[in-house]
Amino acid sequence: TQLLEQSPQFLSIQEGENLTVYCNSSSVFSSLQWYRQEPGEGPVLLVTVVTGGEVKKLKRLTFQFGDARKDSSLHITAAQPGDTGLYLCAANDYKLSFGAGTTVTVRA
């Protein structure tokens, strides 16, 4: 059983559609991170959220940290094929632990 539960496991959408990926836990975290991984590469950090209720925007990506600091979401607006990849949430409280990831495929 992983500390961080991500849903859905797979997501396939058409270019231009919106999508949301969720990361949930029963534990409280001081911060959560989101990484994106492309095939054959290591994950790369997208964002760190540290305050309950915090919303961060990175171009078409919006990240939210839950008020209770137990969950987070990633929303992509008008998805593009370049957004295709594995999205991983991670908790970095002393040791860096990851969820199982959501594989996002954006079809042209």
Added chain:
Amino acid sequence: NAGVTQTPKFQVLKTGQSMTLQCAQDMNHNSMYWYRQDPGMGLRLIYYSASEGTTDKGEVPNGYNVSRLNKREFSLRLESAAPSQTSVYFCASSRGPQKTEAFFGQGTRLTVV
């Protein structure tokens, strides 16, 4: 600008053989990590080193040992490889153990036959 360097990139072992995966970072980071990645499982933490001189078990440490040789290098050893250890292994480093960005190597694809 190397970042995190892992060697080798690919390896095939026979069951029962041993090997060491090497990892080095040139960013003067304090914390280093070893993960394995299997389909549908994300990244599972094997061992980590919060600072030079310390190592701790992660979620899946059985069958592995680690050595934090110095601040730059963190190696992962498989003493007697098993087919269940077939996976992609990633090394990562970060400035500190909390809230800081982790940087990853390119991974080692290990097959145990």
